[in-house]
Amino acid sequence: MFVINTVSAVYIVKNEQENIENSIKSIINAVDDIIVVDTGSTDNTIDVCNKFNCKIYNFNWNGNFSDARNYAMSFIKSDYFIFLDADEYFEREINETDVE
Numbered sequence: 001m002f003v004i005n006t007v008s009a010v011y012i013v014k015n016e017q018e019n020i021e022n023s024i025k026s027i028i029n030a031v032d033d034i035i036v037v038d039t040g041s042t043d044n045t046i047d048v049c050n051k052f053n054c055k056i057y058n059f060n061w062n063g064n065f066s067d068a069r070n071y072a073m074s075f076i077k078s079d080y081f082i083f084l085d086a087d088e089y090f091e092r093e094i095n096e097t098d099v100e
Contacts, residue, residue: 013036016041017041024054
């Protein structure tokens with residue numbers, strides 16, 4: 001029996017329009033969904049994420065990264081997940097085979 005696992009990429013961001021597109025492009029073909037928790041961006045971060053059909057949630061920043069991470073985790077429905085910073089990316093685009 002072949003089991004197909006699902007994978008989510010998760011970002012916690014604020015004002016990352018300059019970085020997040022490269023990161024998303026490097027993982028988009030390897031994950032089933034992309035969860036973005038925005039902590040108050042005032043630039044075009046959300047517009048960039050919308051181009052890739054990310055699931056976007058807003059979190060009122062309270063100075064506690066753990067709270068933001070726990071909030072993000074409440075939206076993960078996949079079997080596996082990876083947290084990425086917006087400036088982290090794979091040097092080549094990865095795909096489902098790389099994840100297996």
